[in-house]
Amino acid sequence: MTGRTPPWRSAGVRATAYQLAVVAVLIGVAAWMTDTARHAMQERGIASGFDFLLDRAGFAIGHAFFAFSPDESYLRAFVVGVGNTLVVAAASLVAASLLGLAVGLARLSGNWLLARIAGLYVELFRNTPMLVQIVFWYTLCTLMPAPRQAWSLFDLAFASNRGLLLPWPERAGVFAVAGCLVVLGAGLVPPLYRWVDRLRRRGRRPRAVGGLALAALLAPAVLWWAAAGFPTAWSVPRLRGFNFAGGLALSPEFLALFLGLSCYIAAFVAEIVRAGILSVGRGQIEAAETIGLARGDLYRKVVFPQAMRVIVPPLAAQYISLVKNSSLGVAIGYPDLFSVTNTVLTLSGNTIEAIAIMALVYLTLALAIGFLADLANRAVRIRER
Amino acid sequence: MATGTAACRSFAIAGTGAIRPPPPARRGTLGWLRANLFATPLDGAVTLALAAAIAWLAPKALAWAVLDAVWWAPDGRACRDAAGACWAVITEKHRLILFGTYPYxxxxxxxxxxxxxxxxxxxxxxxxxxxxxxxxxxxxxxxxxxxxxxxxxxxxxxxxxxxxxxxxxxxxxxxxxxxxxxxxxxxxxxxxxxxxxxxxxxxxxxxxxxxxxxxxxxxxxxxxxxxxxxxxxxxxxxxxxxxxxxxxxxxxxxxxxxxxxxxxxxxxxxxxxxxxxxxxxxxxxxxxxxxxxxxxxxxxxxxxxxxxxxxxxxxxxxxxxxxxxxxxxxxxxxxSRHAAEAYxxxxxxxxxxxxxxxxxxxxxxxxxxxxxxx
Missing domain, CATH: 1.10.3720.10 (MetI-like)
Structure with missing residues (x-):
């Protein structure tokens, strides 16, 4: 006689039971915790909800790229914080990529001295905490001379304990858009080269390809600049009394965070670039040399596409880490999103709501970078034919 | 030998050219220097520029960190006029830095x-x-x-x-x-x-x-x-x-x-x-x-x-x-003026x-x- 398996010994029933138990426990704990929190908030007289966002903030945000007065709302404070985070993250991202690329290539250079110095850079900056580096840069910034004894470069740029002052276009907006258009122009270059390759395969010999590429890169930006009426006026910083006026002022807090983020992430980017280039098989390069590919073509057509497949995923992780670690600005008083959130939750008492907003913004940024990295990954992956 | 016919061209070097010098040595100190520091003119320029930068920076760094540094200054006064680093901040505060507020x-x-x-x-x-x-x-x-x-x-x-x-x-x-x-x-x-x-x-x-x-x-x-x-x-x-x-x-x-x-x-x-x-x-x-x-x-x-x-x-x-x-x-x-040394x-x-x-x-x-x- 074969007895039927009792339900408690069936794998399917057990799996469902385990999962239901986990869910029940989680819901129970969550309900109990929410109840506790509600009581605590009521006792302290804090109204929950997001209405506080429209209240008067009552605190000032100093050294910011965006103006903010204490009479404005908490919501606007968050916007300013996000703006400051984006500015420092974008600037550091570009700097870290360029510096990392340079250091990574230098480490691979045949020049022993250059390779050693690049190796030393990587070891020093990768093996120490970013926060210590940021605090150290900040200390150096504050040790600079006072504005009246500032270091100057041809009386155009000044470095003092108030930060760095640079000449800046009067109509910076025009140049910002032009910069975006250069990125757009960069998008035109690969199709141009593909077209040139097609012509060559048909036996034609197009000339001045480099010049054409440069034109494609710059044309949209130059056209825009011309449309705006060729603005050329520069605002140059001048010493007025005890401080500077005019130009672009970069506060010591911004500089320290910018240097800390860029130098630290650059060390990791350098290693990623190096690993990517080393991952390209020696045979690939030798084969390319054998068929007589020029140096530039060798890098453009053989090394770069294969290295990018190895470089893109870890690079995206480093970019996400850079954006998240810009929150360390709170340690030196740079008014980024984290530091604004910290002030808001202290003043308003709406701790949970403030942290929820901050978390949402950081998650969105991380997801956005992840999405862009996914697109880049798809562009560089192997296409099977 | 069918050197004259177009159908069978030889690419071998015919006749005796000038005797070419041997390739530069890759061994020995000089060979190593040539291969690793002066392989091309650009390489040589990079090496010289880096060496000049090091020659300019190293004595300054050495003077700041060692020769002109103050290692011992119980109240910090000796540090005020020093041209170099004030390592005295470490000698004085190392117990606090290393152990924090743990009972002395x-x-x-x-x-x-x-x-x-x-x-x-x-x-x-x-x-x-x-x-x-x-x-x-x-x-x-x-x-x-x-x-x-x-x-x-x-x-x-x-x-x-x-x-x-x-x-x-x-x-x-x-x-x-x-x-x-x-x-x-x-x-x-x-x-x-x-x-x-x-x-x-x-x-x-x-x-x-x-x-x-x-x-x-x-x-x-x-x-x-x-x-x-x-x-x-x-x-x-x-x-x-x-x-x-x-x-x-x-x-x-x-x-x-x-x-x-x-x-x-x-x-x-x-x-x-x-x-x-x-x-x-x-x-x-x-x-x-x-x-x-x-x-x-x-x-x-x-x-x-x-x-x-x-x-x-x-x-x-x-x-x-x-x-x-x-x-x-x-x-x-x-x-507090010597934060850089402490960090x-x-x-x-x-x-x-x-x-x-x-x-x-x-x-x-x-x-x-x-x-x-x-």
Whole structure:
């Protein structure tokens, strides 16, 4: 006689039971915790909800790229914080990529001295905490001379304990858009080269390809600049009394965070670039040399596409880490999103709501970078034919 | 010879040309210099520029750091007129920087903690201990460190966690993060690979949300929001809350690495174990995990190094780890002008520890590669 398996010994029933138990426990704990929190908030007289966002903030945000007065709302404070985070993250991202690329290539250079110095850079900056580096840069910034004894470069740029002052276009907006258009122009270059390759395969010999590429890169930006009426006026910083006026002022807090983020992430980017280039098989390069590919073509057509497949995923992780670690600005008083959130939750008492907003913004940024990295990954992956 | 016919052209050099010089020597000092520093004109220019920069900077750095430096100045006055570094800030404040606010008379216990940690690190770096021995050794070390720091046993004065500080605190947080984070990582990775959909969804949610947030935000949630959600009787202290945040962050990152290892274990291994009649847990513990973890040791060590560097984040929460204690030391107006020297000192301190870890990681990687080649 074969007895039927009792339900408690069936794998399917057990799996469902385990999962239901986990869910029940989680819901129970969550309900109990929410109840506790509600009581605590009521006792302290804090109204929950997001209405506080429209209240008067009552605190000032100093050294910011965006103006903010204490009479404005908490919501606007968050916007300013996000703006400051984006500015420092974008600037550091570009700097870290360029510096990392340079250091990574230098480490691979045949020049022993250059390779050693690049190796030393990587070891020093990768093996120490970013926060210590940021605090150290900040200390150096504050040790600079006072504005009246500032270091100057041809009386155009000044470095003092108030930060760095640079000449800046009067109509910076025009140049910002032009910069975006250069990125757009960069998008035109690969199709141009593909077209040139097609012509060559048909036996034609197009000339001045480099010049054409440069034109494609710059044309949209130059056209825009011309449309705006060729603005050329520069605002140059001048010493007025005890401080500077005019130009672009970069506060010591911004500089320290910018240097800390860029130098630290650059060390990791350098290693990623190096690993990517080393991952390209020696045979690939030798084969390319054998068929007589020029140096530039060798890098453009053989090394770069294969290295990018190895470089893109870890690079995206480093970019996400850079954006998240810009929150360390709170340690030196740079008014980024984290530091604004910290002030808001202290003043308003709406701790949970403030942290929820901050978390949402950081998650969105991380997801956005992840999405862009996914697109880049798809562009560089192997296409099977 | 058919040199004249167009059908059979020879590319061989005919006749005798001028005798060409031999290729430049690649051996010997001169050969090495030519190959590695002056291979092309551009290479030579780069070498000369770098050498000039070093020749200009090195004497200045040496003068600042050693020749003109002040090593001893009890009240900081001797530092004021010095042209070089003021290392006296370290001589004067090293007890505060290294041990924080731990009771002065009991700081030998902190020193012993650091010694124990370094000794255990050195013991487990080489191939001379079995994995099981290392694990038990670390468990014993962690217990000894806790007892030493907390006290309360005969002969040891009890010391509250709010007084802990400096390097021992950094080490306690670090060991706690790895010891608590590794099991969490394994559980999260197993849940993410599990066949139970709800468990899988939960694991994915926790891992992705935590990885999308800055560590600072996770620490703030653990130390600011968590207390709001639990009644007063169940409140835990500040250090423990920070530790929980560190553990969750480490666990979420390490879980993805462990998952990579789990995916690398061939399905046949799992199926063979199931065919032998092993249930889920014995199968996982005896067959899957040992193979999965062995393949991911190098990237896990990368995360461990990051966990060591990340201990500095607790300074922002107001705990007095090495960085936090250094900040306190520099609040003294007599020494605040010499912050750069103090930060340079702790920079080197972290560098020594992290370099040791990374060299250890490289050695493990080499050993694993050798074993894989068989």
């Amino acid at each position: 008379a009991e700081q030998w216990r902190g020193a012993l903690v650091v010694l124990l940690f370094v000794a255990m690190l050195a013991a487990s770096a080489g191939p001379w201990l079995a994995a099981r021995a290392k694990l038990w050794g670390w468990a014993a070390t962690a217990l000894a460190i806790l007892v030493l720091m907390l006290g309360g046993v005969p002969g040891l004065e009890p010391v509250g966690t709010h007084l802990w500080g400096g390097l021992p605190l950094t080490i306690v947080i670090f060991i706690g993060t790895v010891a608590g984070g590794m099991p969490l990582a394994v559980l999260l990775a197993l849940a993410r690979q599990s066949e139970l959909p709800i468990l899988r969804a939960l694991a994915v949610g926790v891992i992705e949300v935590v990885r999308g947030l800055p560590l600072l935000a996770v620490l703030f949630v653990a130390s600011l929001i968590f207390p709001l959600f639990v009644p007063v009787e169940l409140q835990i202290d500040k250090l423990l809350r920070a530790e929980i945040g560190m553990i969750i962050f480490f666990g979420a990152y390490a879980a993805e690495i462990v998952r990579g290892g789990l995916q690398a274990v061939a399905a046949g291994q799992r199926e063979a174990a199931a065919a032998l009649g092993l249930g889920y847990w014995p199968r996982t513990r005896l067959v899957v995990l040992p193979q999965a973890l062995a393949t991911v040791v190098p990237p896990l060590l990368g995360d461990v190094i990051r966990a060591f560097k990340n201990t500095t984040y607790v300074a922002i929460l107001g705990l007095f780890d090495v960085l936090g204690a250094t900040k306190v030391a520099l609040d003294d107006p007599a020494w 340079l000192f702790i920079f080197l301190l972290y560098l020594v520890f992290c370099l040791a870890f990374s060299r250890w990681g490289m050695a493990v990687e080499r050993r694993l590669a050798r074993r894989r080649r068989g």
